[in-house]
Amino acid sequence: MRRVLVAGNWKMNTGREQALELASGLVEQCGEPGTVDVMIAPPFVWLEAVAAVVGGTAVQLAAQNAWCEAPGAFTGEVALEMVAEAGCDTVILGHSERRQLFGDTDELVGRKVAAARLAGLGVILCVGETREQRESDETDAVLTRQLLAGLEAIDGEMAAGLVVAYEPVWAIGTGLVATTDQAESAHAHLRKELALRYNSDVADATRILYGGSVKPDNAADLMGRPNVDGALVGGASLSVESFVAIIKAATGV
Numbered sequence: 160m161r162r163v164l165v166a167g168n169w170k171m172n173t174g175r176e177q178a179l180e181l182a183s184g185l186v187e188q189c190g191e192p193g194t195v196d197v198m199i200a201p202p203f204v205w206l207e208a209v210a211a212v213v214g215g216t217a218v219q220l221a222a223q224n225a226w227c228e229a230p231g232a233f234t235g236e237v238a239l240e241m242v243a244e245a246g247c248d249t250v251i252l253g254h255s256e257r258r259q260l261f262g263d264t265d266e267l268v269g270r271k272v273a274a275a276r277l278a279g280l281g282v283i284l285c286v287g288e289t290r291e292q293r294e295s296d297e298t299d300a301v302l303t304r305q306l307l308a309g310l311e312a313i314d315g316e317m318a319a320g321l322v323v324a325y326e327p328v329w330a331i332g333t334g335l336v337a338t339t340d341q342a343e344s345a346h347a348h349l350r351k352e353l354a355l356r357y358n359s360d361v362a363d364a365t366r367i368l369y370g371g372s373v374k375p376d377n378a379a380d381l382m383g384r385p386n387v388d389g390a391l392v393g394g395a396s397l398s399v400e401s402f403v404a405i406i407k408a409a410t411g412v
């Protein structure tokens with residue numbers, strides 16, 4: 160059985176005080192190990208302070224991105240070793256905002272995924288189609304391309320523990336959520352591709368999260384589908400109340 164994972168992507172939000180408040184509110188309500196894995200991804204600059212709050216609790220910590228080279232002359236970037244030392248055990252890679260706004264190509268995402276696994280970090284690899292791609296029936300092809308490029312250098316052993324997030328670009332931050340059928344179909348497609356790339360054990364063990372306007376009122380339906388193993392939550396992870404409501408919705412599925 161795959162454990163459900165609810166991860167909060169804070170993006171470029173929160174000041175220091177709000178970050179610490181969010182983290183401690185979450186620890187209060189979800190700090191004990193439960194049936195659902197809970198993770199938050201604050202901005203880099205708050206990672207260490209948030210790590211001090213969530214350390215030793217069931218709330219896991221992730222970075223939203225990192226650079227794929229060893230520490231050195233890369234002005235403005237953050238190395239995987241650094242996010243690990245700051246207390247993260249996971250890094251989100253290939254988020255559509257990175258792909259669309261910051262030039263993270265399929266190839267670069269693949270290099271980052273490989274470097275992260277070599278650095279001993281867990282990875283949430285994000286994939287997803289734009290509205291135009293969905294309308295022209297390219298969804299499955301885009302998902303396959305992004306998934307395989309992201310996993311280019313990852314063998315079956317390194318794929319253990321990998322998490323994939325299906326995030327249709329048109330549903331991110333828009334209030335437009337994929338129907339549960341659209342989500343289930345994309346997740347089933349990704350799992351089939353994982354089985355082809357590796358084997359059915361890896362495909363069955365890999366958690367595939369849905370992301371894109373997940374809210375307390377749609378979370379249970381989405382996560383109730385057989386191939387939806389949790390959620391990657393943006394906007395609704397910025398309040399303890401709504402994030403905890405989503406976690407509670409996940410507990411019931």
Ligand code: PGA
Pocket residue numbers: 168326330331332333334370371372373391392393394395
């Ligand atoms: P959203 O963002 O929940 O605000 O749509 C999801 C994401 O981008 O991870």
